[in-house]
Amino acid sequence: MIDLQKDVKYIKGVGPSRVLLLNKLGIFTLKDLITYYPRTYEDRNKPKYICECEDGEEVLIEAIACNKMTSIRLKGKTMQKLIVRDETASATLTWFNQPYLRDKFSIGNKYKFFGKVSKKAGKITFNSPVYDNEEKNQNTGRIIPIYPLTYGLPQSTIRKIMEAGLKDVYGNLEESLPDYITKEYNLENINEATKHIHFPEEFKDFNIARNRLVFEELLSVQLALLQLKNNYMYEEKGIQFEKEVKISDVINTLPFKLTNAQRRVLEEIEQDMESDKTMNRLLQGDVGSGKTVVAMCAAYKAVKSGYQAAIMAPTAILATQHLENFRNILENLGIRCELLISGITKKKKEDILQRLENGEIDILIGTHAIIEENVVFKNLGLVVTDEQHRFGVKQRTKIAEKGENPDVLVMTATPIPRTLALILYGDLDISIIDELPPNRKKIETIAVGKQMTDRINNFIKQQVKEGRQAYIVCPLVEENEEMDLKSVEKLYQTYSTEVFSEYRVEYIHGKMKAKEKDEIMEKFKNKEIDILISTTVIEVGVDVPNANIMVIENSERFGLAQLHQLRGRVGRGEYQSYCILKCEGKSENTRKRMKVMVETNDGFIISEKDLELRGSGDFFGTMQHGLPEFKIANLFEDIEMLKMVQSVAMKILEEDPKLEQEKNQQLKNLIRDKFAKRIEI
Ligand code: ADP
Ligand code: MG
DSSP states (O other), X not given: OOOTTOBGGGSTTOOHHHHHHHHHTTOOBHHHHHTOOOSEEEEOOSBOOGGGOOTTOEEEEEEEEOSOOEEEEETTEEEEEEEEEOSSOEEEEEEESOGGGGGTOOTTOEEEEEEEEEEETTEEEEESOEEEETTOOSSSSSEEEEOOOOTTOOHHHHHHHXXXXXXXXXXXXXOOSOHHHHHHTTOOOHHHHHHHHHSOSSHHHHHHHHHHHHHHHHHHHHHHXXXXXXXXXXXXXXXXXXXXXXXXXXXXXXXXOOOHHHHHHHHHHHHHHHSSSOXXXXXXXXXXXXXXXXXXXXXXXXXXXXXEEEEEOSSHHHHHHHHXXXXXXXXXXXXXXXXXXXXXXXXXXHHHHHHHHHTOOSEEEESGGGGSTTOOOSSEEEEEESSGGGSOHXXXXXXXXXXXXXXXXXXXXXXXXXXXXXXXXXXXXXXXXXXXXXXXXXXXXXXXXXXXXXXXHHHHHHHHHTTOEEEEEOOOOTTOHHHHHHHHHHHXXXXXXXXXXXXXXXXXXXXXXXXXXXXXXXXXXXXXOSEEEEOGGGGSOOOOTTEEEEEETTGGGSOHHHHHHHHTTSSOSSSOOEEEEEOOOOOHHHHHHHHHHHHOOOHHHHHHHHHHHHOHHHHHHHHTOXXXXXXXXOTTTTHHHHHHHHHHHHHHHHHOTTOOSGGGHHHHHXXXXXXXXXXXX
């Protein structure tokens, strides 16, 4: 038996420093290693003649070394240079700072080189090609996997480590899918699939291997989600809220007319609330589509039926804003709302907890603070979580446990294509607000390069002079908060002392204390700040109608869904609003992505494009959906497989709802392995 939980440090070629690098990639065990799949592959199988090489293509050549390698010093670097030739032409190979290469090549010997061709005036150069001796196939001469990597860990190294790891497991892996399934769906066995996904001999091998691994990954997700949904059905009955309590009583007091979409979702919610089934509903709606008022109506119904409601928001800023909105409307209807965030005084907190337990508070609005153990409700009947992707499934469950089967409404402004949502949120029913309130001005969006900086800055100044306010969002620097922080501070320095020195500039970032953040947001709301420089902390739900400019620096580094969220911070008032996407680099992909942003304001279209242009790994990674990350499946490419697998999963569970049959034991283990983390965290 092979121990897949074995620490990577026991794998051949992995010393202490490499362990750290592997850990950085999330590879801790042998299992992590062999399921660390290549990002792409390069076909280094078929050599080309040098005379056939085209500029920019990646090519394998077989050539003879013509001279001894020379070294040239260039601006503090040394460049190694080697001339090679085959029957048709010669080529120059260059490397930087790799003096040890001197001894690798002997004049007159044949080598294989693989790299990117640069062809200028008929002269062929390869920059830092990889190489092998004629008879070796370490780096060239086959289909080579390319892994997503971290600094300091070259492809050739991880490839060697992977080979060693695979050698350990090949032939010893236990089949993870039941026989009857691999047979019926013609799936490759786990040993071959694992080997071929890393080192396919032909691309055909890769397709067969990938097919099996994707099937397995999607099947385990589907089974887990469907089981969750079934569990709700087995649960004891939920609350039946009063039919006599009419949501229309709130609607009539609103200063605006609800959109048709808002009415429709409210009907769906009201129906759920009146039935004896526990509501588990996801409410999707673009930024600004008016989800808050929907939550308010649901809370009204709960309270007037004799229960309490909890509203959970991801940031103190948002929670405070919700409190204001709720009080504005509901206090007149005799409903008592309170705010619980970590920033409040001990005395105030004790008072709130006391009144909550006595039932003197009807609606408690707050942040994570609501989940804490000492928060006790008298009779919690409805839980609403806002901006769901910020909360894990566990948190959702934890707050729900404070009542007896309360109804749960989960709100998100992260639109997902409907087909996907139906599948991914298999454990929730879904309502969608697909319409914005009338009279919203379209946010003018433009994408600009560096050369426009002055004009943009002048435009901002002009708008500020007219009394408007602007957000400037900083580039994301990797997934590293400290670096992000630095970039905010740096930008703040330049902007506050140079470019916008005559204006009131402030900055805000995620690492500040909640109280500091609130103070700054409060000042911004009160127009005491003209220009707010920020990280993505302002991404979620903040409402400052007077702010009409959103500048996003290095917007090429953000996902489309995220850009759309950021853009949603403006366009909330009566003024024409602008979103300025500054970007560097002119890659085809960046160009396409910016085009999407400029052309549409529709979050659903944007999320679909995002998925298409980035792949689902990124998509879900960035959005922290609380869903398992997909290691190999790509929800855009694999949508057909996903549909097929969904029906397979349903068939399996229909016959064996709890996966108790002997033949389904492997499936049960699969789900347990994969989802232990998701459900528990
Ligand atoms: P989100 O869905 O992003 O949470 P909000 O609930 O914050 O959106 O609503 C955005 C703004 O639109 C708020 O100022 C809200 O009062 C307003 N609003 C909501 N519904 C309507 C409507 N039907 N007509 C006009 N304004 C509306
Ligand atoms: Mg909102």
